[in-house]
Amino acid sequence: MNKARFSMLVLEPGEIYFEDFSCIMNTQNSKTVGEIRTGHLKLCSKSLVFEPIEWTYPLTKLHFKDCTDISIAEKKKESETKNVIKVTIKQYSEMLEENIIAPYRFKYEKQDFYFFFDFASAEECLSQMQQLQRASTLHAPEHNSMVATILHSRYMRMLFDPVMMDDFTEEIICEMQAEKISPLVRHQGKLALTPTTLYFQPFSNIESSPIFKLKLDEMRKMYKRRFLLRQVGLEIYGEEERSMSHIYLTFPSEKHRDRIYETLEQSPNVKLERQHVEEMTLQWQNGIVSNYDYLMYLNCLADRSKNDLTQYPVFPWVVADYTSEKLDLNNADTFRDLSKPMGALNPERLEKLKDRYNEMNEPKFLYGSHYSAPGLVLFYLVRKYPRYMLCLQNGKFDHPDRMFNSVKDVYNNCLRNMSDFKELVPEFYDTSDKGDFLINKYEIDFGERYDGSVVQDVTLPPWATSPQHFVSTLREALESDYVSTHLHLWIDLIFGYKQRGENAVKANNVFHHVCYEGSIDLECVYDMNDRHALEVQIMEFGQVPKQLFTKPHVRKVTKTMQIPLSRIDEQKPQRIECIDTIKLHKEAVTCVVRVGNRIISVGKDGALKVYDMLQGKQMRSVVLCSTPLSSCVMVDDNTVAAGSWDNEIYLYNVEYGRVVESFRAHDDSVSCLLWITKEHLLISGGWDGVVRVWGNVGKTGQALRGLKAEFDHDGKITTLTYRCRGPELDMLAGSSDGEVFIWELSSRQLSSKVRVHAAPLRALSFVLSKDRIVTSTDDGHLYVTDLGVCHSVYHKQLCEAATALYWNAAGGSALWLGDSAGRLLHWNMLTVTQLYQLQAHSGSITWIYMDVDSNTLVTASEDKTVKVWQLLKSS
Template sequence: MEKDRFSLLLLEPAEIYFEDFSAFLFPLDVNKHDFEKKKQIGRLKMCSKSIVFDPKDMEKPLIKIPLKECMKISQWDGELATKITPKNNVVAVDCKQYVEMLAGNVLAPYSFVAEKHSFLFLLNYAHVADCLPQICQLHRAATLPAAEQNSMIAAIVYSRQNRVSFDTLWLEDLYEKVILETQGSKITPLVVNPGRILLTSSRLYFQPYNNVESYPVLKIRLPDIKRIVQRRFLLRQVGLEIYCESNSQVTHLYLSLKSEAERDALYQGLLDQPSVHLENTEQEMMTLQWQNGVLSNYDYLLYLNSMADRTFSDLTQYPVFPWVIQDYSSLKLNLDDSKSYRDLSKPIGALNEVRLARLKERCEEMSPPKFLYGSHYSAPGFVLFYLVRKYPHYMLCLQNGRFDHPDRMFNSVPDVWKNVMTNMSDFKEVIPAFYDTEGVGDFLVNTYGINFGYRHDGTKNGDVQLPPWATGPQDFVKKLRDALESDHVSNMLHHWIDLIFGYKQTGSEAKKADNLFYYLCYEGAVDLDSIHDLNQRHALEVQIMEFGQIPKQIFTLPHPQRRTGIPALMPTGGDGSAASSEMDERSTLQERVHSVSCFPVWHSFSTLKNIAPFQTHKEAVTAVAVAGNKQFVVSVGQDSLLKMYSISEKRQVRSVTLSSMALSSCIIMPDDKSLIIGSWDNNIILYNMEFGREMDSVRGHEDAVSCLAWGNKNQILVSGSWDCSVRVWQGMAEGRRIKPSSSLIAQFDHDAHISCLSVTR
């Protein structure tokens, strides 16, 4: 275990941790002579539903006392009270049950001690009068029914948090302009940690109210932000997920705000900042990239999950992936045999015709609202069923300090597949980890050596049993990934997308596809804000959270099929006719995907032979040039990158970031060694390919440089801009520094943005 053992995962899901106090724990029967020997020093942590004592001695267990199990919390009035501490600074907690966690610093099921016990805590620095009223107030809330308890805790939390404002001493730059300050929570699996959110002109800050995080204030530079997604969190549109550059200090942050209006205000505030430049992830473009092989099946499914409000930060809406293989018994997996694959046109519950018939019979006998499946394909319990070996602390949090019965755990891949094919209440799909080759199958291995118990046949639960065709976890995941990216799955995946994210998700099409789940699974099935009865609302929330949720519907029409084995572009026939309607279709497609960040290198335009597909940029390619006696392909893109590809070596030889904004154009100089590049940051850049460095940069226009052209005869450079002007420059051919005062020889003003340039002799 880690040195700092306490975490929010030791509390109930979404329980709030307020603050802690330095304290000594000592037994009730202590006397003044053995007090020093029997006391334990540690931290007493005050939480919304429990008190936790975290001893400094790592071998001793953490003690959690649920407030609902407490009979009395008071200032101690024992005989030795004033002798031990003159100010009688001791809190006495009498309880019916307490929990011991992480005894011996070993991750294991918690020990529940069901006996009356008294705990005495001597506060070292804080005074009883300062903390006891707060603890007693929380204790009173714990005696209420669950819904009323949550309401009272929310009021306590609101009152405490309103007395705190963001500490501006944490600002990186004193000249930052504050745009917005609000309350919100940082969301991680099973944990909601509230704090203050501050947006300035250069950074986004999150300051937690407590000291449980590894940082006092989390800071994100606005230029590092690449994606911002509005999310549904706990059935309400209050979530905001922020993705940053992989090399930034913070790569990911999921926030939940008080209301949809506050969430939208923060979202718009971020978008309004000039330094925020988001990646282009428009749905149509991503689908086109996937159709044409630019995006893998794995990455496209991750994208669709994100668009459908599925995130790794929320177990109630975790990304869902399909079972694609149905052969878990052969000694060798044959990916060329269609019989090895599951039918992706049917939901998991409809694959077994016999079981489906029984489910339909049961459905017909129901009173409305009717459903086929009484269990879901994705829920928090199912996610942790697969991930218990990798994240055992999540399972202990979700299941109140216990692991599942050894026979019900994820023990064998073949057994799980058999169960989802035959069991009348098991219809779960899988999670991305099954296809994540970077994870190398670590979720299948009992890395922590945890004692999960013994199965009914006496075998000890250890690593997950794999099918015979897998030599180990890494090989298992690699073969599943190969299957996911196979032509067979590529040709069928759109059917599964229709079921999970598309038009077969709801309504009559769902009924035709045997894809009906309990009505509370569907987005918008119930308006929780309109339910004023606290107990009824709480019951609905718990039911929905535990059962699972349908992803947000993102397609209302049949999803297009992926193109596999696309032929190369063909020239017109000898009679001048076009090469059939496929040419027309592909021409239209080319127009639609003009900014796709991958292009082929052609050998000869007379035969149009594609010699090397060149995966270049993360975003749209804006310009391409051929340099070095036709030995290198140079490209620039909206990802701010200049890339160079060697035709002879068939590999990328250079990748350089030249700007904080998109690059719009590039021109090869007559010396065949230099490039002139236009940028959206208003600059014209001179780059030397031979030495691989930027030689010069000059502010060429008052707005983005949109296009460049070169006049060979006159040796002039012409630049166009969004500032509605065209400028003519000279002296570039010698590779000299660009000096506007001497190089600028003419300017032509237009009434609109310049989009294209050409120079004639």
Template structure:
């Protein structure tokens, strides 16, 4: 059973290579024991995954290593000498124990000076592995984060330059190579470097480390939509969809050069041009106005156009709170008081809190902003999804879950905090209007901690008007497709994707966030100091990003506000025949 995942790495860390190895305990003594597993060499750590799931995964940060070398040389260890096999010795001050018995839980940490010895199955590789570890250790011990990243990037690029795509992986000997370049496959919180190759019939990605499989292959004939993406504030991303499901792509690639991204996009677009319909945000707006798109579908299309992707937690799709009543025994969707005011951002819904925020805003030096946190960020996304994505939360928070009282414990509590909290202005995510209610249920039986009142964190507490998690989602969907929301959704679109996102209109709408959250708010290429550049990028990605602005004039109202609820039809995700292309970052769909 494979327990390792890239989520065990630190943020901005790479997984380079793995070797079958034995963790030798009590070496040279009668109690000697060898635990077989996989030794993984990463840019900031060494990870050992035992074959036996009862044994914990070991993670040793390279910065905590005191000495790295070969064990068993010069007769220092007769056992290894007789076996003619050298071991790798790591002397360190801290080790993490992860997923013992394959249970996802906060990491256990042991501190103090220790030595671990690993014996490679192929002993001839010991010298190369030690040399690699010493090089990565030097990078990890540099004082400045920018210098660390620069050295690790140089090591990575050297490895990529010494390798190329394995043409034996082509599906057919008759395939004709069009282009090959270096890139990284993007998944939430982590990226995986490798080689991209495109032929006349297939798109391939070959990870440098062979994880999670040797090659990812996509048949060009199956591609339905492609989007250029902004990744890490740079025009380097490309996302490919082979289905009509706007939430799930087949691959997201981040290139090292914008030209490589653009060339690959152009090639796929040209391949598809005979059966592709191009659409702008305005064309989707017209479809929505006329009732050809549900509110849910329209919001998904706008999110896609605005660079929001489920593979990028700093730009995750954003959806509105639409219900404001979480206390009544029954939900009345015919009563306007049931709904949130969609003309205001979350931070402006409580007049008393807004008054305090505006007072601070007036006293603030330039550049002014009203809200000290964003409505969408990696932390907020995982706040909602921790029950189905616990390893993502542990990755983001260095092996820890959040405090039990700050967890997503109750719908009503979360809404109340968004109204009253001094720094809580978060909106929702698409999962609140989808079919799968698993994010509301602790089906993995995770130990998420004990609250101050003594109760354990378990399933999310639902409002009285919801009889089950599925019923809660169904009522949320009904509310999203209701007449009231259909009549007012354009007001929320103005705030998030439209003309009230920036400038004087944003000030008038009390919709001003930190300038760094907006596209173009900072030019990373103009920052010369690498340490400052890394710190700035990290701050922006953790804080959250405002979507790309799609509209610069007021969004029109819906012509058919009494849109038939798709809950009465086959699915809220009814497949569409059209797909978006934004004015700045194109997309194509068959």
């Protein structure tokens, strides 16, 4: 049994604990007669709390506002010491008798309490108590201001004590006032930063450890936090296996917080794990990150923390069926509509709410209560954290009929009640704790309901056999295909573009204006009454998460994903070995293909070269024109089409060594070519901004007559690719304007247009699916763009520009990049990480071609060479 029963949770939220006095308490002015209790008196900002050493006795709490007199007790005998304080009070409360968690007992009777101090001076204690008693007579804002002044005075007198440091000779490079935050509790103290360690020393002796220590080289993550509408918080995570691995701090101002953040970030000993939201989103979309972990990550980014009940992580209701004997996760009716907020799921209720909304003056709100607030969080978690609820509700639990008694009843209430729109907390999906929040494990007497039944464990739906089974089933539902393909819609509402503004109005997702980040700047609210009212409102109402996305969130790839997750072993870098170096061109090689053992290349010298790998020699060489050749593709086993800067396309027969045909394809240079084998189509792009589709290629003299379509663009065409969508065929063109155009070939209509870059596109490739493209520019930017929502989901600024890209459309997560420094890079696009790089050429890599049959890569470069690379299995 833990005998240290006093904690900050027996105080009111935000109340400050000052110090502790060893003493004896009695209701009579005697140390020998009456109910004599030995213990400690806790001096707090709003109350006195006496903690008896004997845990069979309850803690006694005396509110200053209920005190009618605090004075030095009169001596009965002249020989007695005058070290006793008498407190006369109208009412008081008792708690934790025999250390049993239960509602506080409120004694509505006048009572005298005598405190016989062992060591402290009663005179000194009295002045502090009387000062706090005077403060209790003031209105809340004035009271808070007076207590803050007292606290500041104490801060100034207290210095960081270096005795508890690992090495007291360490140099303190930064020291300042701070608060350590945990749910409903704020521990005041001093933060000290040395070159190796972060220390937090609380002023009170209530913490389990007299000092918090975190080695800088053990820090892994660090987040700036918004706390009670102010940017003053900092949450730090260390290595999980350490006993002290996490701390949430707040500072007097944003300036102080930022100073510590920048000092830590610039420290050579701090090695933070950088996880950018775009990388995480792409990994989630690829199925590498689970829905649960992604939602926890988004909550963290949006200032949601389990240490702050006003901003506790929020999770969605995903299951709508709480009556069936068995849950069918393959039935769409099993699930809640994730495209709508909870308040909009019931059309009849929504109409009533909208009628009220339309009659309001600005600023309007649709929902008068929030989906996440301290009271709502503890509504779900009262069985797990009963002392939090007693703290929040002044020593009382909710009425038994208003408690979390049945999952089905709570869900139905969220659908029908005009003021209940709450979502869930992560514990509903966290299998590690086995649903312990659903069990009355402390055997607390929560009372009886209207039907006489005693409140015990939460009643589960028929399809759940136990709390553990309930949570694991909900987790399975959260990770199901249905939720995976719709979760982005809920993310849009909570963290995304439907969170605020006109889009929120259209989505019926409007809450009270005070709960939105940026709507209120408390630093500019100088009236104490107004400021206090806002803080209380936030504590009770809750806060909308920080907005993370301003465009529609991408959808998770599920069954359309071509790469099974069992292929994660591709994270290992593939080893490659150069098996041939071909030096035939006089100038830069611009494009290369491999057909069997033949390597066919074109270059800026206007020449087309054919090299036989078996014989190790050049088989064909022809100068097709006096201008550079930009590109080449094989249109059949022996015919290669080459695009030229002289506006022509040349068809060359490799077997017979002659030009079969040439024709003027564009009004400016031909910049790129694309061959679609199944449809037997040649597509060309030009600097004239036109893409043309040719259908009679290979029939001598018929190419120009076979012009199937042409598509106009504003900028020069720099790169081409295509995709098949069932019977439909889309052609994608990248331009010098940084845009990607998607054309439907059968209808010749523009399906969509995406501005990806501000600079000209250099290379374009699909990656992982038919809805994802990767693009690069000459200024070193690399983007992954989701065509489903027509915006980028990942961006990387490379050290050197990626001048060539290759992804094997037959599957796999490997993306090969060639850069302007001649390096060949291997990326795993499932995990969005670079695995390998090799100095392949001395000049920029202009083209990468993969031959699946021989499992080789062929690279062309401005250094006038072509190289053939054998892909080897990772050891």
